[in-house]
Amino acid sequence: MVNLVWLLLLLVGIITAALSGKIDQVTVSALEAAELGIAVAIQLMGVMSLWMGIMYIAEKAGMVQALAKFSSPLIRRLFPSLKENSPAFGPIVMNLCANILGLGNAATPFGLKAMQELQKENPKKDTASQAMITFLALNTSCITIVPASIIAVRMKAGSISPTEIIGTTIFATSCAMTAAIFVDYLFRKRHGL
Amino acid sequence: MSVITEVSRWIIPFFLFFIPLYAYWRKVPVYETFVIGAENGFKTAVKIIPFLIGILVSIRVFVDSGALEIIINFCRPFFIRFGWDPDILGIIPLAIMRPLSGSGALGVATQLIDQYGPDSFMGRLASTLQGSTDTTFFVLAVYFGSVGITKHRYALKVGLLADAVGLAASIWIVSKVFG
Numbered sequence: 001m002v003n004l005v006w007l008l009l010l011l012v013g014i015i016t017a018a019l020s021g022k023i024d025q026v027t028v029s030a031l032e033a034a035e036l037g038i039a040v041a042i043q044l045m046g047v048m049s050l051w052m053g054i055m056y057i058a059e060k061a062g063m064v065q066a067l068a069k070f071s072s073p074l075i076r077r078l079f080p081s082l083k084e085n086s087p088a089f090g091p092i093v094m095n096l097c098a099n100i101l102g103l104g105n106a107a108t109p110f111g112l113k114a115m116q117e118l119q120k121e122n123p124k125k126d127t128a129s130q131a132m133i134t135f136l137a138l139n140t141s142c143i144t145i146v147p148a149s150i151i152a153v154r155m156k157a158g159s160i161s162p163t164e165i166i167g168t169t170i171f172a173t174s175c176a177m178t179a180a181i182f183v184d185y186l187f188r189k190r191h192g193l
Numbered sequence: 194m195s196v197i198t199e200v201s202r203w204i205i206p207f208f209l210f211f212i213p214l215y216a217y218w219r220k221v222p223v224y225e226t227f228v229i230g231a232e233n234g235f236k237t238a239v240k241i242i243p244f245l246i247g248i249l250v251s252i253r254v255f256v257d258s259g260a261l262e263i264i265i266n267f268c269r270p271f272f273i274r275f276g277w278d279p280d281i282l283g284i285i286p287l288a289i290m291r292p293l294s295g296s297g298a299l300g301v302a303t304q305l306i307d308q309y310g311p312d313s314f315m316g317r318l319a320s321t322l323q324g325s326t327d328t329t330f331f332v333l334a335v336y337f338g339s340v341g342i343t344k345h346r347y348a349l350k351v352g353l354l355a356d357a358v359g360l361a362a363s364i365w366i367v368s369k370v371f372g
Binding site: 002005006007009010012013014016017020022025026028029030032033034036037038040041044045048049050051052053054055056057058059060061062063099101106109111112115116118119124125126127128132133136137139140141142144147149150153154157158159160161162164165166167168169171172173175176177178179180183184187191 | 200204205208209212213215216219221223226227228229230231232233234235237238239241242245246247248249250251252253254255256257258259260263292293299302303306307310311312316317320321322323324325326327328329330332333334335336337339340341342343344345346347348349350351352354355356358359361362363366367370371
């Protein structure tokens, strides 16, 4: 499905540009986006190195394992295919916490670390495991208490109450997260646990 | 709300202080351990580059070509036929952009907020929607790519369905609270 979406985005974009006489734009956009990819990766390299370094210290000191052990039974019930003391729970909880607090920069390294741990327990290395899909569903629909960037945009636009959308955001994101958990559960049932 | 903002401000310095201190007390060679972990982080960042570039290029070509506006104009009559308030149609570019690209969506949201005003219905709706979901497509590609997963199974469907629910919930709650 990702292959098809990727191809469609690219082809529809090029055909539209060609039909509207903006074919030069395709070249500019493609090259700029490729450069942006490197820029994002370089920015991530620093942040990732820092957090994975700190994370490894926490792991060696037994803190990640402790977090995994104490992580709420609720989170563990969402991942029935993982072992009860799976090392993946630590980074999963850290990632969700960072997301909830709106710390996007810190969330990505924990998320990628969680994927590495989940991959170790994955029997088919080229195929997404159920736990991975559940994790990504939670990750992309995760509740954010402080949507910092949008509050900044509202402030700059001269809003009389930049933070008034926090309540509605928490509501909408809670609905999305509930839906993600529910839909994921249905798919998991259908594909056999 | 200020409590939460304070927590966000203090949490990272707290981790940077507490984790190495506690580890040192547990006799972990903190500096060497940090370097080993950091190397793994660096390698992961390098490993996701091809996925980043692949995703960014196709999304950017699609967005810059103006295909999005054409799709929205195409959808417009359907929405009007379903009895939707034509005002809400302005949110569609953001709804489509949100799962594709974080910076792209923030750009669209900023433009909507500037155009309609931050305290208008549309401004509040754009803010809520922007804050409530993540870039599903992007996260999927990069996270799966980083560990070499090529078969994503039903992951994209779950993510996009959740995004659709987030959109519907945003429209409903903003109409209810501020309407």
